[in-house]
Amino acid sequence: MSSRIKIFDTTLRDGEQSPGCSMNKEEKLEVASQLERLGVDVIEAGFAISSKGDFDSIALIAERIRNPVICSLARAVSKDIQAAGAAIKGAAKRRIHTFIASSPIHMAHKLRMTEDDVVKAAVAAVTEARHLADEVEFSAEDAGRSEPEFLTRLFSEVIAAGATTINVPDTVGYLSPNEFGDLICFLRASVKGIDTVDLSVHCHNDLGLATANALAGVINGATQIECTINGIGERAGNTALEEVVMALHTRSDFYKAHTRINTKEIMKTSRLVQHITGSFVQANKAIVGANAFAHEAGIHQDGILKSKRTYEIMDADMIGLTEGTLVLGKHSGRHAFSQKLKELGFNLSGDPLNKAFDRFKLLADTKKEVSDKDLESIVADEVYQVAEYFKLKYIQIVAGNTTRPLACVQLKSNDELLEGARTGAGPVDAIFQTIDHIIGEKINLVDFAIHAVSGGTDALGEVTVRVQDNSSIYTGRGSDLDVLVASTKAYLQAINKMLAERSETRVRPTV
Ligand SMILES: [Zn+2]
Numbered sequence: 470m471s472s473r474i475k476i477f478d479t480t481l482r483d484g485e486q487s488p489g490c491s492m493n494k495e496e497k498l499e500v501a502s503q504l505e506r507l508g509v510d511v512i513e514a515g516f517a518i519s520s521k522g523d524f525d526s527i528a529l530i531a532e533r534i535r536n537p538v539i540c541s542l543a544r545a546v547s548k549d550i551q552a553a554g555a556a557i558k559g560a561a562k563r564r565i566h567t568f569i570a571s572s573p574i575h576m577a578h579k580l581r582m583t584e585d586d587v588v589k590a591a592v593a594a595v596t597e598a599r600h601l602a603d604e605v606e607f608s609a610e611d612a613g614r615s616e617p618e619f620l621t622r623l624f625s626e627v628i629a630a631g632a633t634t635i636n637v638p639d640t641v642g643y644l645s646p647n648e649f650g651d652l653i654c655f656l657r658a659s660v661k662g663i664d665t666v667d668l669s670v671h672c673h674n675d676l677g678l679a680t681a682n683a684l685a686g687v688i689n690g691a692t693q694i695e696c697t698i699n700g701i702g703e704r705a706g707n708t709a710l711e712e713v714v715m716a717l718h719t720r721s722d723f724y725k726a727h728t729r730i731n732t733k734e735i736m737k738t739s740r741l742v743q744h745i746t747g748s749f750v751q752a753n754k755a756i757v758g759a760n761a762f763a764h765e766a767g768i769h770q771d772g773i774l775k776s777k778r779t780y781e782i783m784d785a786d787m788i789g790l791t792e793g794t795l796v797l798g799k800h801s802g803r804h805a806f807s808q809k810l811k812e813l814g815f816n817l818s819g820d821p822l823n824k825a826f827d828r829f830k831l832l833a834d835t836k837k838e839v840s841d842k843d844l845e846s847i848v849a850d851e852v853y854q855v856a857e858y859f860k861l862k863y864i865q866i867v868a869g870n871t872t873r874p875l876a877c878v879q880l881k882s883n884d885e886l887l888e889g890a891r892t893g894a895g896p897v898d899a900i901f902q903t904i905d906h907i908i909g910e911k912i913n914l915v916d917f918a919i920h921a922v923s924g925g926t927d928a929l930g931e932v933t934v935r936v937q938d939n940s941s942i943y944t945g946r947g948s949d950l951d952v953l954v955a956s957t958k959a960y961l962q963a964i965n966k967m968l969a970e971r972s973e974t975r976v977r978p979t980v
Pocket residue numbers: 483638640671673707979980
């Protein structure tokens with residue numbers, strides 16, 4: 470007997486909360502569409518009360534994405550629950566996820582509430598939420614450090630009030646797999662009505678144990694796993710979807726459990742989220758890292774040639790890691806181009822398709838063969854653009870070993886052309902100083918990274934920058950054959966994101 474495990478994806482809520490991973494409405498919809506193709510059961514699309522942007526994104530996803538359940542987070546207070554209910558109203562399947570802290574340290578210092586107060590608030594929240602959604606999930610924030618007996622009481626009461634899923638978050642990533650498994654086992658045995666609802670786990674990776682803890686939960690009777698693509702999330706992140714799904718898939722003999730995930734969509738989803746957030750996974754990342762399926766050592770290669778099973782426990786094509794069937798070059802037409810994008814998981818039409826096609830033609834003139842990775846980079850560049858407060862018109866750079874680097878930049882803002890020139894310690898410094906001068910603000914650059922999209926000296930350069938504004942971090946990315954142009958695009962995108970979000974104040978929950 471194999472039990473079915475529901476996959477609750479919180480890339481757009483918990484993942485998006487991590488510094489530098491914020492996404493705009495269009496980007497979130499693109500990710501949600503891919504999550505639907507991946508086959509997740511629930512999409513937590515955001516935290517409706519936190520900002521107008523979050524509310525609008527949830528409403529848009531609720532309207533467009535029909536197969537998964539669409540969920541919004543809400544604290545256990547009426548205004549949050551009403552906002553969540555309103556945001557998911559258009560969805561085919563609705564869930565409200567409400568939470569309140571249950572650990573002694575959180576109850577005493579953060580909430581200043583007694584156990585009785587917390588139970589009362591939780592029951593009221595679940596009751597109210599059930600009027601607005603068929604499915605109500607309740608989380609006991611910081612369950613990992615809560616008294617198990619109190620959790621039993623709290624969960625039993627919210628189930629009686631109508632909760633359909635009970636979630637056990639190890640909010641601060643504190644527990645070891647054995648402890649977490651024991652907690653799930655204890656709750657499975659002690660909570661009244663637990664067999665009538667889903668029992669969910671939500672783990673954080675502070676000690677590198679998020680995947681191990683989630684799987685310990687499954688062994689002990691959890692029926693839902695909360696996770697994010699590439700494990701993005703606050704601090705060290707959440708359980709990585711691709712890791713738990715492939716663990717259950719590869720070792721179904723051991724876990725006796727399965728999911729409804731279409732594993733062939735994993736790689737596509739991972740790359741999409743990397744491009745949109747600018748948060749790239751390390752080469753040795755399990756499942757989706759560049760080296761995860763590269764068997765380079767000579768002895769391994771020999772073994773692999775003789776029999777794949779000697780060193781490979783998974784097939785690369787199981788996660789969709791296959792070279793595309795269509796190779797594009799300078800003679801490829803618009804139709805072949807859009808077919809190829811579909812193969813890569815992008816459904817473009819109209820203006821974004823035209824813009825991406827023009828970029829592709831320019832690139833194909835310079836490069837003989839345009840790879841899948843080049844295309845992904847182009848699409849990310851052209852499609853996931855934010856409102857452009859400042860747009861690049863031209864840039865000219867003088868650099869070399871005997872000259873002081875100088876940048877001349879022209880930007881367009883509304884219909885006004887703005888120009889400036891500055892020298893700098895290096896050409897990138899000169900460009901960024903010039904842009905700061907033009908927009909009249911010293912931008913706080915916190916990170917700058919550059920990598921080649923594919924091999925060869927004619928590779929596209931992809932630049933990711935992070936800029937900080939108060940406590941928020943904005944990521945910008947840009948690609949170009951010229952790394953200085955790519956740097957300029959990335960810097961401007963981060964600034965445009967910052968300006969777009971400056972007016973919005975956000976509330977950040979910690980579940
Ligand atoms: Zn979390």
